[in-house]
Amino acid sequence: MTETTTAETESTQSHTDSEQDDDILRRVQPTTKPVLIRLGLVVLAAIAVIGVLFTNPTLLGNRDVTNVGLLIVQLLAAIAIVRLLVRLLVLRRTEYLIKTDAVSRRYALFLRTNERQVPFNLIRSHEFNQSRVESLLSHGTITLNQGLGDLKLWNIANPQEVYDVIRDRAENR
Amino acid sequence: MIRRGGAVLKGLFDAVIRPSKFVKIRQATYLRSRLGLVVQFVKLSWVFLTNLLLYAVPLTLAGVGFTSAATAPNWFETSAQSLVRSPDVLWRLLVGTTQNSAFLTVATGVVLLAYHSSILFVLSSRGFLRSFYTVVYATSAYLATIFTGVMYLSTASGVDRAQTLIIDVQKTVFYAVIDAVDADVGLPGGRPDELVLSGLSPKGEFIIGLLIVAALYFIYSLYLGARINHEMSRLKGLVVVVAIALAPVAYIAASVLYNTAVA
Numbered sequence: 001m002t003e004t005t006t007a008e009t010e011s012t013q014s015h016t017d018s019e020q021d022d023d024i025l026r027r028v029q030p031t032t033k034p035v036l037i038r039l040g041l042v043v044l045a046a047i048a049v050i051g052v053l054f055t056n057p058t059l060l061g062n063r064d065v066t067n068v069g070l071l072i073v074q075l076l077a078a079i080a081i082v083r084l085l086v087r088l089l090v091l092r093r094t095e096y097l098i099k100t101d102a103v104s105r106r107y108a109l110f111l112r113t114n115e116r117q118v119p120f121n122l123i124r125s126h127e128f129n130q131s132r133v134e135s136l137l138s139h140g141t142i143t144l145n146q147g148l149g150d151l152k153l154w155n156i157a158n159p160q161e162v163y164d165v166i167r168d169r170a171e172n173r
Numbered sequence: 174m175i176r177r178g179g180a181v182l183k184g185l186f187d188a189v190i191r192p193s194k195f196v197k198i199r200q201a202t203y204l205r206s207r208l209g210l211v212v213q214f215v216k217l218s219w220v221f222l223t224n225l226l227l228y229a230v231p232l233t234l235a236g237v238g239f240t241s242a243a244t245a246p247n248w249f250e251t252s253a254q255s256l257v258r259s260p261d262v263l264w265r266l267l268v269g270t271t272q273n274s275a276f277l278t279v280a281t282g283v284v285l286l287a288y289h290s291s292i293l294f295v296l297s298s299r300g301f302l303r304s305f306y307t308v309v310y311a312t313s314a315y316l317a318t319i320f321t322g323v324m325y326l327s328t329a330s331g332v333d334r335a336q337t338l339i340i341d342v343q344k345t346v347f348y349a350v351i352d353a354v355d356a357d358v359g360l361p362g363g364r365p366d367e368l369v370l371s372g373l374s375p376k377g378e379f380i381i382g383l384l385i386v387a388a389l390y391f392i393y394s395l396y397l398g399a400r401i402n403h404e405m406s407r408l409k410g411l412v413v414v415v416a417i418a419l420a421p422v423a424y425i426a427a428s429v430l431y432n433t434a435v436a
Contacts, residue, residue, distance in 0.1 A: 064373040071382035076389075083190045146404075149199075 026098040030155040046077035224313035233269035291416030307398025315391035335377030341365040
């Protein structure tokens with residue numbers, strides 16, 4: 001991969017500009033399904049492990065060690081659940097814009113708007129990845145300028161179609 | 174001030190909820206020029222120093238490492254007299270803070286050495302500064318939490334069993350290495366009896382649980398740093414994790430062999 005300076009812009013500001021609809025080729029809303037599935041799996045796994053430890057207080061040798069184990073599982077499960085809920089919230093408020101001259105990711109949360117944009121003429125690499133869960137659901141993630149302050153477009157439905165648009169415009173610049 | 178408070182809160186949030194974002198190097202493009210590298214190195218050193226003080230000063234003010242008998246040397250007394258009423262107290266505070274910072278600084282150095290060496294070993298280095306960045310952030314948050322927890326155990330009441338358990342675990346690891354290299358050395362207090370895992374108070378259980386979670390976070394953040402900042406595969410990332418886990422063993426073995434050679 002060739003490394004070159006990427007003039008990405010990241011702004012956290014009150015969003016007041018009106019997007020010119022003519023400039024927008026695609027407006028993509030990420031799907032929340034993979035996150036919801038992960039959240040469900042984490043909750044189920046946490047309930048199962050906590051239940052087993054509660055009903056078998058000497059499972060890890062003695063009651064004290066099991067209590068420590070229980071505490072660790074509860075803490076990690078709580079952190080994982082909060083993490084996935086935050087991700088869910090951000091995804092729900094995110095949109096990806098493929099414009100005539102740039103790709104941008106924008107989300108608005110708690111009265112703040114965050115926008116990150118890469119102009120097509122500064123795209124140095126583009127990748128399309130699907131995890132196992134994403135593969136099953138026909139969703140995917142597109143990464144632009146990996147390792148150069150990358151821009152990730154997570155959880156896109158019909159990802160190949162969106163990727164083709166980005167790749168064509170990036171390579172024909 | 175509010176902006177800085179917000180940044181600290183965001184850092185805490187990332188450290189707990191999004192460790193991948195916490196250790197991911199920002200402004201990677203700056204690492205392409207020599208001047209950029211120097212600027213980043215200075216910035217990272219400043220971050221480390223600030224976090225070190227945030228860790229060590231409260232510990233010192235809480236009385237850990239604060240030696241009440243020490244008196245300031247003449248040169249310090251002369252220069253500090255115009256600034257403070259009691260140079261001795263300031264001297265004790267400085268000495269205590271330095272002592273409390275020393276262990277974390279040495280531990281950071283050992284981790285950085287082991288971390289970057291293992292990254293070089295698997296031929297995946299994308300620059301020392303990326304390792305430095307990962308280690309500075311990982312130690313500032315998670316290793317400092319572990320040290321604070323251990324310090325708390327050594328001073329708080331009602332956690333005697335937990336304190337003994339932590340000391341005995343460390344001694345057991347030391348003696349496992351001593352036995353492995355067949356060295357004729359020992360620790361003050363001798364070999365511990367069998368580890369006693371019962372009789373912990375709820376507070377002791379809580380602290381031990383937190384210490385284990387912080388240790389897991391520490392290892393995981395170094396793994397994430399290897400994967401994200403050095404763009405490594407999962408397998409290579411695991412090799413780095415194993416190297417970090419073995420670093421204390423190598424450090425103990427080196428100390429034991431050094432002491433045996435000196436004796």
